[in-house]
Amino acid sequence: MPKIVAIHDLTTEQQQKIKDIAPGYELIVTKAKELTTSIVQDAEILIGWSRSIQEDVLSANSKLKWIQAWSAGVDKMPLPELQEKDIRLTNASGVHSVPITEHIFAMILGFTRNLHLSIRQQSNKKWDTSGTFTELAGKTIVIVGVGQIGSHTARVAQAFGMRTVGVRHSGKSDPHIEVMYKVDQLDKALAEGDYVVNILPLTDETQGLFNQARFSAMKDTAIFINVGRGQTVVTDDMIRALQDGSLAGAGLDVFEEEPLPSDHPLWAMDNVIITPHTAGDTDRYSERAVAIFLENLKNYVNGEPLSRNVIDYSKSY
Secondary structure, eight states: OOOEOOOOOHHHHHHHHHHHHOOOOOOOOOOOOOOOOHOOOOOEEEEEEOOGGGGTSTTOOOOOOOEOOOSEEEEEETTHHHHHHTTTEEEESSSSSSHHHHHHHHHHHHHHHTTHHHHHHHHOOOOOOOOOOSSTTEEEEEESSSSHHHHHHHHHHHHHOEEEEEOOOOOOOOOOSSSEEEGHHHHHHTTTOOEEEEEOOOOOOTOOSSSHHHHHOOOOTTTTHHHOOGGBOOHHHHHHHHTTTSOOOESSSOOSSSSSOOGGGGOOOOEEEEOOSSOOOOOTTTHHHHHHHHHHHHHTTOOOOOSSOOOTTTTTT
């Protein structure tokens, strides 16, 4: 009997739904550290990913045909090797739209209302009403990497009365983006932003994309928010921009090096808000990820192409 191996917790109800859709498969739910070579190599479908099983997945004895990643990003997976073995790969894109959008606006509103400074003052029992307070209405948000998260972010931005500008590889329009640019027009887009939100995946093209030139293209009053990938930013260039006043502030959830070292200069900067790569965390994560898997599983068992979140290996996303 072919096997589906899940290395993430699934509720009894979720397990039953999988069994109902694929009655001819054995479902094994376990932890990555408890997997044996035989279980991994016998799996036809894998839910989740761990570097600890990479060697077994890529071995000549592996029966694997499809991996459902538990994350939206797949840049840490061995994409060329998976492609060579003709293993289909789907991700959890769409799971994060609500929590990441809310995280983005938590950071933006933190800067708008100086909450990051007030929290520091609270810790020091200091009453300080100084600072500049502003509003989002009438401001421009530039969203770099308009996918499902970017579109949802733009919709919420419009509810705040903001003007929405987007950047995406294809330049394809989006109902919530008022002006859309292609990547080769990035600097033009950046120049318009009061808030610049980076939601880009990590690819060869986006590695180090936000460098000195990109920060110079922004307004010196702009706030930069990064919830994409830390490696898309040249951290030293961003720090210089924050220090010399060519960038007003940064809300950062991802970093080139994680965890961020305790002696890193970003920790001590008053114009920076730091969160520990938690923008996508939500108590509804499993519910949404399993829903994506179940939709694809119906197609898979019927011999039809997977319909959602199929990774294009040529693009790495």
